[in-house]
Amino acid sequence: MKRILEFLSPLLHADAGADRVVPPSGFTVRLTVFTSAAMAFLTVFALALSLASGRLGQSWGDELARSSTIRISAPAGQMAAQTEAALKVLTQTPGVASARALSDEEQQALLEPWFGPGLPIDQLPVPQLIDISETAEGYDSDGLRLRLQAEAPGAVLDEHARWRKPLVAAAGRLKLLGWVSILLITATTGAMVTLAANASLAANAQVIEVLRLVGATDGYIASAFVRRYTLRVLVGAAVGTVAGFVAILLMPGGSDAGGFLTGLRFQGWHWLWPAVVPPLAAMVAFAATQAAARRVLGELA
Amino acid sequence: MIELDNVAYSYGGDALLNDISFSLAPGSFHFLTGPSGSGKTTFLKLCYGALLPTEGDVRIFDHSAKDMGRDAVAYARRRIGVVHQDCKFLDHLPLNENIALPLSVSGQATPDQFANLQELMSWVGLVGRGEALPPELSGGERQRAALARALIMSPDVILADEPTGNVDWEMSQRLLRLLVELNKMGKTVMIATHDMALIRAAKALVSARVLRISNNTLQSAGVDL
Incomplete structure (x- = not known):
């Protein structure tokens, strides 16, 4: 605990004198603040992307995990009979919780995004769809296919798994990519602060020499740089986070029609996540400057 | 010692x-x-x-x-008060803050100590120069300021x-x-x-x-x- 407090002392004990011993450097200040703001803005977007991907993957998994479809393509005269036969087979199949044929209206609604409203579905050779809900145990798909082949030759069983799995995997990868991006942004912020702090320490070698001559400890000298960079990054990250938050807020809300692209907004308590970004950036800046200061002061000893 | x-x-x-x-x-x-x-x-x-x-x-x-x-x-x-020939200061700080620097770094910058600062500046003949920046000082003033800085902690x-x-x-x-x-x-x-x-x-x-x-x-x- 003592070590932690000692480590954090440059932040906990504000010393106006220590803050003033390092000469002001306007251009570097602006660059550090700008870079921190940009990094925080990107972090908010990466966070939104990652959370949205997670939600999407979960949604696809939940919705499609226990459902499948039978598509019946048959001449118009045989469509009703084959549908009837397929439904009969399904009611006798262990592992099928329920099965029902979609109405014309439901099929029309499914096709509407592609063909537009008012599609005369009864005049088109559209296959009949049967929606199947599975029990927790599931059914034997190979056995069901064989029976369907015998009873309703125009029926094709689609388990959804074929296209569901890669989609869920893609959503998982996208989520991972979002978190990796956040890690990279965090590391880049640390690298940027380290470079800026190193440059500042090197440029202020004479200041350090004077401070040492008058009895300043390494902790005192480091605190002058650490506080300065931590506060700069905190301010920059706060500005960037607010900008990112507003940008996410302005994104259209999620809808079935929009799908993934309109679902980037945070949902529920996830709106609190961006609040973590400025303190996280400040912590990274604090650790990076502290390490840089200790290293440079050791080299200058 | x-x-x-x-x-x-x-x-x-x-x-x-x-x-x-x-x-x-x-x-x-x-x-x-x-x-x-x-x-x-x-x-x-x-x-x-x-x-x-x-x-x-x-x-x-x-x-x-x-x-x-x-x-x-x-x-x-x-x-230990140290005075160098090439007395180095923090050029962005006024002279009185430079002289008081040892107090600041040791956490002893109390009002009493700052009263001593005025006395010390008077003793080394730098009264009225407290707000001057180090680059504005003459060689003699810099040497006396360095001496004052070396003495502020009463070493x-x-x-x-x-x-x-x-x-x-x-x-x-x-x-x-x-x-x-x-x-x-x-x-x-x-x-x-x-x-x-x-x-x-x-x-x-x-x-x-x-x-x-x-x-x-x-x-x-x-x-x-």
Whole structure:
């Protein structure tokens, strides 16, 4: 605990004198603040992307995990009979919780995004769809296919798994990519602060020499740089986070029609996540400057 | 207070100081002389822990310099006022803040101490110059400001490295009188200088010992002024 407090002392004990011993450097200040703001803005977007991907993957998994479809393509005269036969087979199949044929209206609604409203579905050779809900145990798909082949030759069983799995995997990868991006942004912020702090320490070698001559400890000298960079990054990250938050807020809300692209907004308590970004950036800046200061002061000893 | 025991110091393989033993007694006044490059500045840096000996031991206030961490050296420096020939300041801070810097870094910047600052500035003749920035000061003002900064913590020891190197004769006399006055107040003073005229001038003011660095070793000049 003592070590932690000692480590954090440059932040906990504000010393106006220590803050003033390092000469002001306007251009570097602006660059550090700008870079921190940009990094925080990107972090908010990466966070939104990652959370949205997670939600999407979960949604696809939940919705499609226990459902499948039978598509019946048959001449118009045989469509009703084959549908009837397929439904009969399904009611006798262990592992099928329920099965029902979609109405014309439901099929029309499914096709509407592609063909537009008012599609005369009864005049088109559209296959009949049967929606199947599975029990927790599931059914034997190979056995069901064989029976369907015998009873309703125009029926094709689609388990959804074929296209569901890669989609869920893609959503998982996208989520991972979002978190990796956040890690990279965090590391880049640390690298940027380290470079800026190193440059500042090197440029202020004479200041350090004077401070040492008058009895300043390494902790005192480091605190002058650490506080300065931590506060700069905190301010920059706060500005960037607010900008990112507003940008996410302005994104259209999620809808079935929009799908993934309109679902980037945070949902529920996830709106609190961006609040973590400025303190996280400040912590990274604090650790990076502290390490840089200790290293440079050791080299200058 | 400060003891050097068989100290040697080499730089880049060349011996600069060799087999030096010396003890700085409380209340003493020493001159350290020798030609340019003889190692006077190195000797002083060893005394205040800015350099570590390559052989032997330096004891600063009863602590071996080799065993002192950087923080311990920093604390020791608060008891040692150092004045350099090229007095360096923080150029972006006004003079009064520069002089008060030792108070700030030691966390002793109290209002009482700042009252002492005004008294000290008056004593070194810098009244009215507190708001000036260091680059605006003359050579003499910088030397007196460096002396004031060295004294603000009321140190036990004052080490001055060519304190009169950049000032005229009148100003060097004034600085000498200030250092003698400090010695009479009980401070231990050591001045490194190659200015023999300054040492002769001190004869009338103080009882001082003269040490000479010659052939890498410390010799007593054998003259009590």
